Amino acid sequence: MDQNWMNFPRGSKGFKAALNIFLNGYFTKNAIGGQIFCPCKKCSRRFFHSRDVVYDHLIVDGFVKGFREWVVQREASSSTSNDMSGINDQNTYDDIDGLLHDTFIKVEEGLNGDQGVPSEPNEEAIKFYKLVEEGKQELYPGCKTFSMLSFIIRLFLFQVLNGLSNTPFGDLLELLKEVFPMARLPKSYNESKNIIKDLGFDYKKIHACPNDCILYRKEYEGADVCPKCETSRWKSKNVPAKVLRHFPLKPKLQRLFMCSKTAGSMVWHDKERTKDDKIRHPAYAQSWKDFDETYPDFKIEPRNVRLALASDGFNPFRTMSVAHITWPVVLISYNLPPWFSMKPEYFMISLLISGPKSLGNDIDVYLRPLIDELKE
Incomplete structure (x- = not known):
């Protein structure tokens, strides 16, 4: 689609007609929960809004500077890159087999090798067998649209997109079991979480000093008192502070490289991007070029991962009367093209820090597990 209409007067019939066509296609490919990052001048692709709100914003404020060029380049890249085809295809059924293949590709390769199935499957193989079995179970007798596993995954997606806490999620499960007694559904939130945790949706709990002095790991793993401020590790018996x-x-x-839909795009920054003087991605910036000159061995392999780190604190309870703040630490892969890396589904949460006060410079204490992981 020719994007010159973006330069038309915003009150003209031509602009409004073309905008409707553009938003129809853009929302079909990019919407998450019926919303996209609004490309108007004020929102500047920082805030999610519905189609009607985005339409009004663009009529009033117009597109953010550079958005037209970005759309043109994206369309050109999409038409020339085979790796991009099918990324946004909407399938009627969830590809659970593909999900399991991408998650346990090494296990599958081992099972399909010359040695056959081992007599005593390792832990990863056991997880694979378990999920394959759950992926084959019909949600209810005769159901061809969902398996038990695919339905649980969709429920968790519904929870995330609609901001449900664990309690209403559990209540929803109870209601579904009551309405559909024939359906194979978990009894509680914890049971459903245990089913999908083998897909990688799991985390490690690390105790921390309430004054943000240390993490109780490595040399401090067995300590009960902070060696710096002498504050107890415990709020009450067996309950960490x-x-x-x-x-x-x-x-x-690993999944970014294992997944057939993203593996090719992990070298986009080196192989696919248009190389000119326009900055459309951090790879065009001088700091990126300086890094490549400083570390030429790292530059040689385009699959080496380049990550951005972002963090900010917020009150998840939406009320100032509660003294609590949560700091998510999010990683973004700049190997990917911007139309991937800037999508929420490609954001990788690394750490979740909760407490009664803002961290300030003490955040470096909590970054140690991530730093150690990057050094491995």
Whole structure:
């Protein structure tokens, strides 16, 4: 589609007609929960909005500077790159077989090798067999649309997109079991979480000093008192005063390379991008070029992962009367093209830090598990 209409007067019939056509296609390919990052000048692709709101914003404020060029380049790249085809295809059924293949590709390769199935499957193989079996189970007798596993995954997606906490999620499960007694559904939130955790949706709990001095790991793992401020590790018996949640990074990166839909795009920054003087991606920036000159061995292999780190604190309870703040630490792969890397589904949460106060410079204490993981 010719994008010159973006330069038309925003009140003209031509602009409005073309905008409707553009938004129809854009929402079909990019919407998450019926919303996209609004490309108007004020939102500048920072905030999610519905189609009607985006339409109004673009009529009033117009597109953010550079968006037209970005759309043109994206369309050109999409038409020339085979790796891009099929990324946004909408399938009627969830590809659970593909999901399991991408998650346990090494297990499958071992099972299909010359040695056959081992007499005593290892832990990964046991997880694979278990999920394959659950993926084959019909949600209810005669159901061809969902398996038990695919339905649970969709429920968790529904929870995330609609901001449901664990309690209403559990209540929803109970209601579904009551309405559809023939359906194979987990009894509780914890049971459903245990089913999908083998797909990599799991984290490690690391106890922390309530004054943000240390993490109780490595040399401090067995300590009950902080060696720096002498504050107790425990709030009450067997209840830690503060907990850091660490989401391992390696499995997430491995899946980017294992998944057939993203593996080719992990070298986009080196192989596919248009190389000119326009900055459309961090790979065009001088700091990126300086890094390549400083570390030429790293540059040689385009599959080496380049990550951005972002973090900010917020009150998840949406009320100032509760003294609590949560700091998510999010990683973004800049190997991917911007139309992937800037999508929420490609954001990788690494750490979740919760407590009664802002961290400030003490955040470096909580970054140690991530730093150690990157050094491995």
